[in-house]
Amino acid sequence: MWRKDSGSHTELRKIAFTPAGLVVxxxxxxxxxxxxxxxxxxxxxxxxxxxxxxxxxxxxxxxRPRPAVPRQRAERAPGGRVSMGDIAALRSVGELFRTLxxxxxxxxxxxxxxxxxxxxxxxxxxxxxxxxxxxxxxxAAADLTRLAGWTSYDIAAHGLAQRYYVQAxxxxxxxxxxxxxxxVLVTMSRQAVYxxxxxxxxxxxxxxxxxVGSGAPPVVQALLHAIEARGHGVLGEVRACSASLxxxxxxxxxxxxxxxVPYWIRFFDEAELADEFAHCxxxxxxxxxxxxxxxxxxxxxxxxxxxxxxxxxxVLACARLGLGELEQACQLGAEAAQAAGEMRSVRAVEYVxxxxxxxxxYRDAAAVRAYREKVAAL
Numbered sequence: 577m578w579r580k581d582s583g584s585h586t587e588l589r590k591i592a593f594t595p596a597g598l599v600v601x602x603x604x605x606x607x608x609x610x611x612x613x614x615x616x617x618x619x620x621x622x623x624x625x626x627x628x629x630x631x632x633x634x635x636x637x638x639x640r641p642r643p644a645v646p647r648q649r650a651e652r653a654p655g656g657r658v659s660m661g662d663i664a665a666l667r668s669v670g671e672l673f674r675t676l677x678x679x680x681x682x683x684x685x686x687x688x689x690x691x692x693x694x695x696x697x698x699x700x701x702x703x704x705x706x707x708x709x710x711x712x713x714x715x716a717a718a719d720l721t722r723l724a725g726w727t728s729y730d731i732a733a734h735g736l737a738q739r740y741y742v743q744a745x746x747x748x749x750x751x752x753x754x755x756x757x758x759x760v761l762v763t764m765s766r767q768a769v770y771x772x773x774x775x776x777x778x779x780x781x782x783x784x785x786x787x788v789g790s791g792a793p794p795v796v797q798a799l800l801h802a803i804e805a806r807g808h809g810v811l812g813e814v815r816a817c818s819a820s821l822x823x824x825x826x827x828x829x830x831x832x833x834x835x836x837v838p839y840w841i842r843f844f845d846e847a848e849l850a851d852e853f854a855h856c857x858x859x860x861x862x863x864x865x866x867x868x869x870x871x872x873x874x875x876x877x878x879x880x881x882x883x884x885x886x887x888x889x890x891v892l893a894c895a896r897l898g899l900g901e902l903e904q905a906c907q908l909g910a911e912a913a914q915a916a917g918e919m920r921s922v923r924a925v926e927y928v929x930x931x932x933x934x935x936x937x938y939r940d941a942a943a944v945r946a947y948r949e950k951v952a953a954l
Contacts, residue, residue: 614710614750616703658705658713666697666716667839673723679882681921682730689724693717711751718747719840722760729767730883732922737767755792758784759840762803769806770923777807793837798827799844802852809859817856824849847876851884854891863898870895883924886915890927897934906935906947913951 669692676685697717705713725740741764748757761784768777781804788796805820828849831837850873857866870892877885893908909931916924928951938944 614707614714616705616710656699656703658700658703658709660709660712662700663709663712663716666700666713666720669696670716670719670723673720673727675880677723677727677730678884679880679919681883681919681924682727683920683922686724686727686731689720689727693720693724711753713751714747715751715753715756718744718751718753718756718760721747722763726763729763729770730921730923732926734767734771738764741767754787755796755838756840758788758792758796758800759838761787762799765803765807769803769810772810774807774810777810778804781807793835793841794827794831795835795837795841795844798824798831798849799841801827802849805856806852806859809856812860814860817860821853821856824852843881845876847873847878848884850876851888851891854888854895858891858894861898863895867892867895867899882915883919883921886912886919886924887927889915890931893931894934897931902938902941903943905931906943909935910947910950914954917954 673685673689673692697720700713701717721740722744725737725744728734728740729737741760744760745757748754748760761780765777765780765784768774768780781800785797785800785804788800790797792800801820801824805817805824808817808820828844828846850869854866854870854873857863857869870888873888874885874892877888879885889908889912893905893912896902896908897905909928912924912931913928916928932951935944935947
């Protein structure tokens, strides 16, 4: 499943895509049962087919996903016993890269993440482990692989990102973690929204909802409905968008601090929901509502989420522009442009460029000329 791309790191081999260019997995990815066994007790014997093993787990499926290739370059020897400490290390590294991504953009440490997948995570998957440890190992590998896709998406390597996401889905299936599979689909839906594929975004969000069912924690339900709303917003479907936003709001209102929630959903709070509302209202050209929700999100969002704050600031700038408040819009846009120059994120740059395209009808105004001079100096 792998090939060597140009550059210094290994990337995923191309797989089949839909005509629209986006992968929309079947419901089997989440609703189908997890792998029967994942335990792996011995390394493959000499001459065995790739991806096979013997021992307590039986034959290892030949299509078992692996996040990287080059064995001769691996810093961790394959075949060794995997411990819970190893898995805790994978989780900690994931949190580190996630923090860097939020603050500095996906391009800042993406290659380091890919190398970590190659030299640490992949040899662990070829190690030995029991059933419970194996499930946790595949779950941690799924998280790192999804993050590799997310950072690829942030630098506009869209096809590569989609292939990482499909690989993360396969790893989540091996882990038996349907909830995390839904999160991967949410990530794919976000990318579809960004690329303007609203129908695919809605489909992906709905598959994620069906995958976890009604028993998911309220905060998870809130995220899934909010992401569906984004797809409806891109399509200009006002009623469907409003209904999804209302479901998301009701779900988050029922969430409690004592709820047992997955680690990956802890980012979704009132600030994040307000941001989703703001984006939806912007897409529907409901400027006043977009401005209100964007301002609320910026008030609540911690500084560490620098890229998200940049996106929200641009949404607010667009809303101010839609309301005829040109000077405020330009000031907000200039702040966003300065922030974009401090991170490695193609999405951040494209948000600013989209705002500048909206400024074109006002290009002769003094506020716009001042904006362009300020941005040029950056």
